[in-house]
Every structure is written in structure tokens, then in C-alpha cells.
Amino acid sequence: MSGVKQKAEPGTLYVVATPLGNLRDITLRALDILESVDIIAAEDTRTTLKLLNAYQIKGPKLVPYHEHNEKEKASLLIEKLLAGQSVALVSEAGTPGISDPGAYLIRLAHEKGLKVRPVPGPSAISTALGVSGLNLKNGFIFLGFLPSKRGERQKLLQQLKNEKRPFLCYEAPHRLKAMLKDALKILGPRRIFVAREMTKKFEEYFWTDLPSLLEKVKDNNPRGEFTLIIEGAPEKLTRQINPEERLRVFLNQGLSLKEAVKLVAEETDISRKEIYPLALKIRDSLLKKP
CATH class of the missing domain: 3.30.950.10 (Tetrapyrrole methylase, C-terminal domain)
Incomplete structure (x- = not known):
């Protein structure tokens, strides 16, 4: 891909990742897009303004876009996009649309047949x-x-x-x-x-x-x-246990069918529903022995 400076295209929604904290983590392409779009839809305009000031970016109109006005502003931004303006969507930090406002606007843009382009970067x-x-x-x-x-x-x-x-x-x-x-x-x-x-x-x-x-x-x-x-649930060493062998041991010890099934389920993490038919089969075979 070319390393030439990029200019935002008309009628395009850019989903722009911004720094989590350190302003030096912004990408060159993100700076290009933020500098050249018509509108920046920002979750927190104060945070975004600090970023823009740090890189001497002036010109794009800042529009507040957060969870309390998301649907109202989304309709307005879609109108601007359909009219040919370009919009950059940014969250307070990281990648928009992931636990932050943005998914609704992005989905709406897709439904309207508009171009949606990612500008990847920081993500928590x-x-x-x-x-x-x-x-x-x-x-x-x-x-x-x-x-x-x-x-x-x-x-x-x-x-x-x-x-x-x-x-x-x-x-x-x-x-x-x-x-x-x-x-x-x-x-x-x-x-x-x-x-x-x-x-x-x-x-x-x-x-x-x-x-x-x-x-x-x-x-x-x-x-x-x-x-x-x-961390996920620890793997049980007892999962290596053969459920059939354990059922035979417990049933031979005189445990009831219910008790044997319960113990084997706990030892192996296999559901009682799966173990029960096997337990019935083993119990019947033990009863047939002379």
C-alpha cells in the first residue's frame, strides 16, 4: 500500500481508533483522516479536542456523539453522509463500537449503502x-x-x-x-x-x-x-478417568444408581444425563452375574 498522505473520501464513514492514553499512539493514517473529514463524531469532545490540538488539526466540525444522544445524532450524521460529507467516528479512547457508542451509526450506514472504512489502531x-x-x-x-x-x-x-x-x-x-x-x-x-x-x-x-x-x-x-x-475453568485431571470403570467401582461398593451417577459426573465433568444410560447398562450387567 502507498505511504502517501490520505484524504477522506466524500460520503464515507471512517471508524477511527484513537489513543488509550498516550497521544503518541495515534497512527499517521488516523491523523490524515481526522484532518481531512468534514465532521468528527466524538464520544467526548473535550478528549478529542486535546488530541486535535496536540497535532494542530483544525477545520473538522466536532459533533458530540454519545450513549445519551446516539440515535438522534445518528440520523443527522447519516443525512450528512448521504449529502456527500465525510464523517470520522471516534470514541473517548480506543476503537469505536466496542463497548462504546458507535455500533448503531455503523449499522445504519451499512443499511443505507454508505461506505464504512476502518482506520485501525489502539484497542484495550x-x-x-x-x-x-x-x-x-x-x-x-x-x-x-x-x-x-x-x-x-x-x-x-x-x-x-x-x-x-x-x-x-x-x-x-x-x-x-x-x-x-x-x-x-x-x-x-x-x-x-x-x-x-x-x-x-x-x-x-x-x-x-x-x-x-x-x-x-x-x-x-x-x-x-x-x-x-x-483465567478459564481449570482442566480437571479427573477428566482422564474412565466413567465406565468408575461406575463399576461405585456400584460394586453398593452405592445406589443415583449416587454413582452423581459422583462420576462430579469427577469427569460429564453430565448426569449422559452418564445415566451407561450406569443403567452396567447395573443390569452386574445383576445378571451369578
Whole structure:
């Protein structure tokens, strides 16, 4: 691809990634687009203005575009795009449309047949995963911000209890303690990777476990935005156990069919529904023995 300076094309929506904290993390192409578009739709105009001033960019009209005015402003921006103007969508930090406003506008632009172009760059997801050292060959799960309501949050964590892949989430400082309490209660003492204030002055990255992190923050007020990666459920060594052999042992010991099935399910992580027919077959074979 050419390294020539790029100018925004008419009637195009650009989804522009901006720095997480350090303003030097902006890409050259992002600067080209921000300088040449007609309109910049910004989640936080104050933050975006600091970025523009740092690189002496003047001219594009700044339009507030956040969760409270998203649908109203989206219609206005679509009108501008259809009229041939170019628009850059930026969030407060990172890549728009990922746990930030933007997805609605992007979807609407696609529906109207408008050109939507990415201008890739910083992302909290890839940044945190990249410095975690996790082996991601089997993938990971991204949860965004966990539900603020305790019941909904606990329900989600319960659904993830047996998930083997690591899961990543964002958390606000004022909700961190409550989230960690729920996670420890439901998931147990898992290891957790903490990325806080990424690329900013007081950034920190470290591995710990849920009990230790909860202990660390319980008596103080944590600051900054947190990106957390919780390890998936540990592989049980007992998964190597042959369920048929274990059922025979338990049934020979005089345990009831129900008790034997329950124990083997706990040892192997195989559902009782799957084990029950095998248990019936083994019990019948044992009863036929002289």
C-alpha cells in the first residue's frame, strides 16, 4: 500500500481508533483522516479536542456523539453522509463500537449503502491480551462491561463457571469490589490479569488471583479504568478417568444408581444425563452375574 498522505473520501464513514492514553499512539493514517473529514463524531469532545490540538488539526466540525444522544445524532450524521460529507467516528479512547457508542451509526450506514472504512489502531482488548502472556490458541471470550445489577452479573458469571477459555471484561473503579466479590464467590480463587490505566502515566499490569486482588482494593478506592482477564475453568485431571470403570467401582461398593451417577459426573465433568444410560447398562450387567 502507498505511504502517501490520505484524504477522506466524500460520503464515507471512517471508524477511527484513537489513543488509550498516550497521544503518541495515534497512527499517521488516523491523523490524515481526522484532518481531512468534514465532521468528527466524538464520544467526548473535550478528549478529542486535546488530541486535535496536540497535532494542530483544525477545520473538522466536532459533533458530540454519545450513549445519551446516539440515535438522534445518528440520523443527522447519516443525512450528512448521504449529502456527500465525510464523517470520522471516534470514541473517548480506543476503537469505536466496542463497548462504546458507535455500533448503531455503523449499522445504519451499512443499511443505507454508505461506505464504512476502518482506520485501525489502539484497542484495550488487544493491548491487555498482548501483555498478559496468555496462550490464546483456543480463543477467548470478550464480555465488555459486566452488568451493573448484581443479579444479572451473578447469572452471567454462573454461565461462565465451566468455560475453559479466559474471559476479558472492562470494569469501572466504583464497581470493582462488588464485581470481584461475585467472581470469587462463583468462580473460586482463579488467577486474574489486571491492566489499569493502559499507556497512561500510572499504568500497571500484573497477574494475581481473585482473593488477593479483592484484599488489595477492599480498604481503598481504586482509581482508573480496569481491563481484567480471568483465567478459564481449570482442566480437571479427573477428566482422564474412565466413567465406565468408575461406575463399576461405585456400584460394586453398593452405592445406589443415583449416587454413582452423581459422583462420576462430579469427577469427569460429564453430565448426569449422559452418564445415566451407561450406569443403567452396567447395573443390569452386574445383576445378571451369578
